[in-house]
Amino acid sequence: MDEVGIIGLGRAGTVMAYLLAEKGYRVKVVRSKSMPGYEAQVKEHRFPVRQLEKIVREVKVLLITTPDRVIGEIVEKLVKLDLSAVKGVLHLSGNHPAAILKPLQAKGLSIGSLHPLQSLAGLEQGLLNLTGSTFTFEGDTELLPWVTALVERLECRLAIAPASFNKSLYHGGASIASNFLVVLAKMGLDCLVKAGLSPGEARQALIPLMQGTLNNLGRLPPEKALTGPIVRNDLVTINSHLEELKQLPHLLPAYQSLGQLTATLAMEAGHLEKMEYRQIVEILENGGFNNGKSDSGHLEGEKETQ
Incomplete structure (x- = not known):
């Protein structure tokens, strides 16, 4: 045929x-x-x-x-x-x-x-x-x-x-992984340009980073491919992100929501203890530290850079 x-x-x-x-x-x-x-x-x-x-x-x-x-x-x-x-x-x-x-x-x-x-x-x-x-x-x-x-x-x-x-759920998952990836790239580009890079420089910087992450995902399950400040419980860096993203307020809700999903994956994978997870979620929900402190009144030691 x-x-x-x-x-x-x-x-x-x-x-x-x-x-x-x-x-x-x-x-x-x-x-x-x-x-x-x-x-x-x-x-x-x-x-x-x-x-x-x-x-x-x-x-x-x-x-x-x-x-x-x-x-x-x-x-x-x-x-x-x-x-x-x-x-x-x-x-x-x-x-x-x-x-x-x-x-x-x-x-x-x-x-x-x-x-x-x-x-x-x-x-x-x-x-x-x-x-x-x-x-x-x-x-x-x-x-x-x-x-x-x-x-x-x-x-x-x-x-x-x-x-x-479930065809619609299948297609929804594909849309999240593909269509939203483009939106995430645009969000990252907006941040790098606001930070001072030209649009061309920002694109040249981010695409290899994203490709490296995809390469990791091609070889590792998501929980092992995950890196960054949330995985290593870097509360100071998370707080600084939230503070500076106030310059781009349209991006702040996405950072907070995706940050909480990232923290959940990190805890389920054993990267974070429950207390560490709760601290990160509280900081994300509040848009930063309460009076410069976490919910326990102090900053936990940060994990080694990953």
């Missing part, structure tokens, strides 16, 4: 169209901004553009790569067509389950969700990032041989979701 139709040529659709063509799949596309009969070009590859009612007569597998809000509309249109030539339909949404395609099962099609767990910020970055990434599959087992072959040809990993899979 190497004849594939891609519905939607946004970021995900463009990356998938190019990679499938590179791996020998014969790809045709449905693209709202192109007239049928034209070709859509992605780098050196050109893809025939078809109307929905025509592409379903020419391909074996359909990939829906539209925004999530459009998937239901696509399904409503598909169920009205002759789908006898199509064997399976998959969407690439990270949030919607395969069940959103359920009306197509009544037409005799196998359905599934195949989500690339990767940030696709554009064509070039998507092509660079996708190799080695995980595709999460959920749906009819009849599609597994085709999905497995596709993922292998793309040199990626396949994760098969269990029957009890």
